[in-house]
Amino acid sequence: MPDNATPNDAGANSKDVAVLGGGSFGTAMAKVLGENGHRVHFWMRDPAQAEQVRKTGINKRYMPDVVLKGDIHPTTDLADTLKKSDVVFVAVPAKAFRALISEHRDEFHDGQVVVSLTKGIEQQGFKLMSEILLEEIPRCRSGVLSGPNLAAEIVNRELTATVIAAKDPEVRQIVQELLGCEYFRVYANVDVYGVELAGALKNIYAIVAGLGTALNMGENARAMLITRGLAEMSRFAVSLGANPMTFMGLAGVGDLIATCTSNKSRNYRVGYAIGKGRQLDEIVEELGQVAEGIYTLKLVREKSESIGIYMPLVRGLYEIIYEGASINAVINSLMMAAQNSDVEFILPRTISQ
Numbered sequence: 001m002p003d004n005a006t007p008n009d010a011g012a013n014s015k016d017v018a019v020l021g022g023g024s025f026g027t028a029m030a031k032v033l034g035e036n037g038h039r040v041h042f043w044m045r046d047p048a049q050a051e052q053v054r055k056t057g058i059n060k061r062y063m064p065d066v067v068l069k070g071d072i073h074p075t076t077d078l079a080d081t082l083k084k085s086d087v088v089f090v091a092v093p094a095k096a097f098r099a100l101i102s103e104h105r106d107e108f109h110d111g112q113v114v115v116s117l118t119k120g121i122e123q124q125g126f127k128l129m130s131e132i133l134l135e136e137i138p139r140c141r142s143g144v145l146s147g148p149n150l151a152a153e154i155v156n157r158e159l160t161a162t163v164i165a166a167k168d169p170e171v172r173q174i175v176q177e178l179l180g181c182e183y184f185r186v187y188a189n190v191d192v193y194g195v196e197l198a199g200a201l202k203n204i205y206a207i208v209a210g211l212g213t214a215l216n217m218g219e220n221a222r223a224m225l226i227t228r229g230l231a232e233m234s235r236f237a238v239s240l241g242a243n244p245m246t247f248m249g250l251a252g253v254g255d256l257i258a259t260c261t262s263n264k265s266r267n268y269r270v271g272y273a274i275g276k277g278r279q280l281d282e283i284v285e286e287l288g289q290v291a292e293g294i295y296t297l298k299l300v301r302e303k304s305e306s307i308g309i310y311m312p313l314v315r316g317l318y319e320i321i322y323e324g325a326s327i328n329a330v331i332n333s334l335m336m337a338a339q340n341s342d343v344e345f346i347l348p349r350t351i352s353q
């Protein structure tokens, strides 16, 4: 939007909408919703940050060059936010998700639409955010939003598409109407588990791709990593009940392409720094934002081993990051592993003895 442009007038369709989480993605979604003419209750936990956004329209720590326009109300009062909102979008890291919902479970209203924007997995019990919503607030109608959605591009109104996954068709329609605009398209899916798992898993391969770039790997290698990442993540997700075709869509291959090729992805940047020999704790400290893949990697490695799903990239990255394995030794063992099927939904993988 040019600086002097005004938000769209949603007229009678204008809704009260909440965005929970004052980080990069919460800011990006609050901006889209505000520009679409909705009243946005933008909840964040830090009062100083809320005050700053209220006064200046700028979320300085996360999006210093972006001015939020429209009917956007930064707040730290979550009970009031939930009371006023028809639809709630949740954009906090996976680690904080359950506590946030659980502590306020009685303040959500019956039938309220609650959509997770989080791309991570809960450590305890390998739960996805949609499962947490079902457990904590079964009275609400839930959905998940996932896709190639780099916040840094959305805030500049760069053309973007995403996926709303929900069992309830009305939830899908509500979210499409709320968010859709000239630069943001919302496609629908019913495979909630697949869409959500795709969003969480791709962060692991974004780290792998960043690492490959740091090692000056070529385009053939990048294509191999992305495609074998897709094979590996769909193998895992399908074994847990996801629909393999979801991985052909925006939430699967779409998000993999965006995050495995872009320095704007925090996970990719983590991988790049690892490839340059930096220490993980130092990288995380410097990043100052969440890179879910670091935590998802641990959980997926453990889960895949416990259910017997072959995930060589996950295993290799885990060995590099958490066991101090040499990057070259891991690459060599991946390249010299038994050669196998390309698309295992067509030609089953040969399981070596």
Ligand SMILES: NC(=O)C1=CN([C@@H]2O[C@H](COP(=O)(O)OP(=O)(O)OC[C@H]3O[C@@H](n4cnc5c(N)ncnc54)[C@H](O)[C@@H]3O)[C@@H](O)[C@H]2O)C=CC1
Binding pocket: 021, 022, 023, 024, 025, 026, 044, 045, 062, 091, 092, 093, 094, 096, 100, 117, 118, 119, 120, 149, 150, 151, 152, 288, 289, 290, 292
């Ligand atoms: N940034 C992006 O491009 C995208 C991010 N996502 C996902 O959205 C989720 C949030 O990511 P970002 O906003 O980018 O992260 P961020 O690191 O930029 O911001 C996280 C926000 O959550 C807040 N937070 C952390 N713990 C909290 C707690 N206990 N209670 C309340 N607030 C808490 C932080 O204060 C911060 O405002 C992640 O799961 C990420 O994978 C999804 C799509 C795109």
Ligand SMILES: O=C(CO)COP(=O)(O)O
Binding pocket: 119, 147, 148, 149, 150, 151, 203, 206, 255, 258, 259, 264, 265, 266, 267, 268, 290, 291, 292
């Ligand atoms: O999920 C994202 C884009 O689709 C954001 O990726 P990062 O969390 O790696 O920045």
